[in-house]
Amino acid sequence: MDDMNTQIGSDASLLLVDDDEIFLTRLARAMDKRGFQSETALSVAAAMRLIERRAPAYAVVDLRLEDGNGLDVVEALRDKRADARIIVLTGYGAIATAVAAVKMGATDYLAKPADANDVTSALLSSGEFLPPPPENPMSADRVRWEHIQRVYEQCERNVSETARRLHMHRRTLQRILAKRGPR
Structure with a gap:
C-alpha cells in the first residue's frame, strides 16, 4: 500500500463519475483504501460542478450517463487540468469509442466490469508497457x-x-x- 501511495503522488484527488450509484459507491471505497481521495458524481452536471470547484489529478468517467456523454467531462477536465490522468469506463468496448475517448484526452479506456485493481493499474500506468491481462476476464x-x-x-x-x-x-x-x- 505504501508503494502504491508513492506512485499516486502528492495530489491523490480522484473524481469518479458513473450513473450506477451502487458501483460508484463501491469503487470510491476501494479507491480510498488504495490511497486516493475520491469524490463522486452521478451525472455530467454534477461532475462539471466538481471540476469547476477543483480539478482533480485523476478521474474515472463512465462514457454514457443519464444526462449526457462522459466525453464532455473528459474534455472539461482536460481544459482545466492538462496533467490529469483520466480513465474512461464503458459497458461498450467498441474501438470507435475508445479512439474518441483518447482523442478527447483520456489516458486509457476500460470496458466494464472493471474492478478497483484494473482502475488503479490504468490510473498509475506509465503507458510504456501494456498492462497485464485481467486475471478473470468475462467470457x-x-x-x-x-x-x-x-x-x-x-x-x-x-x-x-x-x-x-x-x-x-x-x-x-x-x-x-x-x-x-x-x-
Missing part, C-alpha cells in the same frame, strides 16, 4: 449477454424493439432472455 458469452441486457433495458424492456436493434429474430431473443446469464 465471450457473458459479454454478449451483458450487451443484450443493456440494449433490452434501453428499449424499455420491449422485446420486439430490442430484437430489431440487435438484428435478431424476436423468438431467438425471447429464448436468450428467458435463460440465466452465463458466468
